[in-house]
Amino acid sequence: MRKGTYTMLSIQGLKAKVADRDILHGLDLEVRAGEVHAIMGPNGSGKSTLAGVLAGRETYAVTAGKVTFEGEDLLALAPEKRAAKGIFLAFQYPVEIPGVGNMYFLRTAFNALRRARGEEELDAMDFLALARERMKLVKMDPSFANRSVNEGFSGGEKKRNEILQMAVLEPKLAILDEVDSGLDIDALRVVADGVNALRSAERAMIVVTHYQRLLDYIRPDHVHVMANGRIVTSGGPELALELEKRGYGWIEKEPPARPAAAEARP
């Protein structure tokens, strides 16, 4: 697989707050097409905030910095426009929408994205065929197609549903926010297999996780560690193993001297 053909996402000096609390304190990151970046860090380090800011969640206010996606100012775009550009966020807590069928929701999203890109919409039959095929990828029972979006789903089913949505919507940049939280080992494997099947030279992924465990299944090209709203160290997959052994304490106490952004390039 040819990786790193061009810079897809570039984050420079990003600062953001929630209500009156500053969460991101100047974050830099470059993601090239085809790469998988893991973002690790202790609770409260700003990992999920970063994911939310990239997707355009309005509860976060960006106070400084720049984010470009394929050369375009990402921060100027509404969430649905970012989705149309190819950004997908797999939610840590997928939302329930009672009375709205899972397939109906997904088809509405799929066709909204197609419309926004000036492409032909798929009719219900063609879409169903596509969705059925992708459902196999995450080993999802066909009965889920007719249930309401995430309503009454178990934690694992919700996460699988997120990956199904990703598989159908085929984003350029997928941000997976703690996709492993609350999963037992079997469910984790199914989710990871789904994610791995979607890796490609054209697609980039940012995998936000608290635990190294997920990275045994989804092997990243780069690992970044966040603390206090910044990336404090970056490295290859071995960095995740070191964190597993030593915990996050040493990072917060003695932040490595090396600048994170420079280290991100192998």
Place this chain on the structure above:
Amino acid sequence: MTQEATLRQLTEGKYKYGFVTEVETDQVPKGLSEEVIRAISEKKGEPGWMLDWRLKAYRHWLGLGMVEPTWPNVRYPRIDYQDIVYYSAPKPKKKLGSMDEVDPELKMAFEKLGIPLAEQQRLAGVAVDAIFDSVSVGTTFREKLAEKGIIFCSFSEAVKNHPDLVKKYLGSVVPYTDNFFATLNSAVFSDGSFAYIPKGVRCPMELSTYFRINAQDTGQFERTLIVADEGAYVSYLEGCTAPVRDTNQLHAAVVELVALPGAQIKYSTVQNWYPGDADGKGGIYNFVTKRGKALERSKISWTQVETGSAITWKYPSCILQGDDSVGEFYSVALTNNRQQADTGTKMIHVGKRTRSTIISKGISAGRGQNTYRGLVKVLKGAEGARNYSQCDSLLIGDRCGAHTFPYIEVKNPTAQVEHEATTSKIGEDQLFYCRQRGIAEEDAVSMIVNGFARQVLKELPMEFAVEAQKLLGMSLEGSVG
């Protein structure tokens, strides 16, 4: 359609049916008096018994002192009943022989509303009675229905051509003394629809009445009577719209349903009267009495989607008189801007093993106020009666209100009555989830609301369910962001 176009359509769409049709009208002078009632009766060429009934109602109404009930949870300035035109009809060019002689202006008006009356483009599978202000301008598929012995015509024609049926059932469910607005209606009602389905006949198509208020300062007082004889089945649908005007207009209708033993009546309403503007100026006062009487083993099912009107006051009800009879009420009521709705149902369990289901979904947006008011009454003899009620409210924004007033009176210890209620708010997280997947905010709201109302919408006949879904989305324009 591009996303921008969709958004534009949503945000600039406003009320789609607000046009006025220029037709010459035949009106009675403003105000209410015995002379006015006699004039209405005469214009319609009614027999003496009909006039007598009207006058009895009028005298009873006078006794009520022109003061309408104050218990509903709605606010509006006092209505001046002498400032209303009680009869307004488009002047016929000549006596109507067939649908093709209907005034082209009127035909065009209904075409604009999506209700083609012309022979070649009628709605397939739906017979329509089109009512314009105070009169019916035409009923389609009449002959085809007549082959099965089904009568479907305007109320005025029924009075002339089927007096025995009308005499027998008129006021048998909603007597003229019933309530202020029903009494007023009984005195001045001008037209409406009449349907009779003979014994054992399953009506082969949907029957439908389309109500249009056009003239200014008029009230619309229609009356609908549907009788399903033993073992018969009928599905009936009504729709309604009105022009945009900055004064309020009164609509006080009465609907009576009679389900004889083993019969089934399914009555669906998509109510989209002009709701007034964003500041609450104008709009229809929709004060309606609807009730059905169910005899042994019969079933009456009300489904309503209420999105229009400045004020809605209606409680489609069932008197479950016969043993083993069934009553159902499925309702979606949406209030946006300054709309107010006080709506619900009454299920009166008289017979043994009578069953009723109430599913009510209230949606409030803007400064809308939405009240569910429902009565479940189990009389002493209603051995083994059962009721299940579910009332859900959905709030959009923080300036609207949802209120629930359930009344339960049980006189028989073997009865089972269940009531469930929830109130929820469209959350930032739901909207963000949809938008992150590429769905624009307005579309997301419409989708969430339709999901909330699905339990009720699926009770509507197919063609109208789609219409109702669109309507819910349109009625919420500008309620977010």
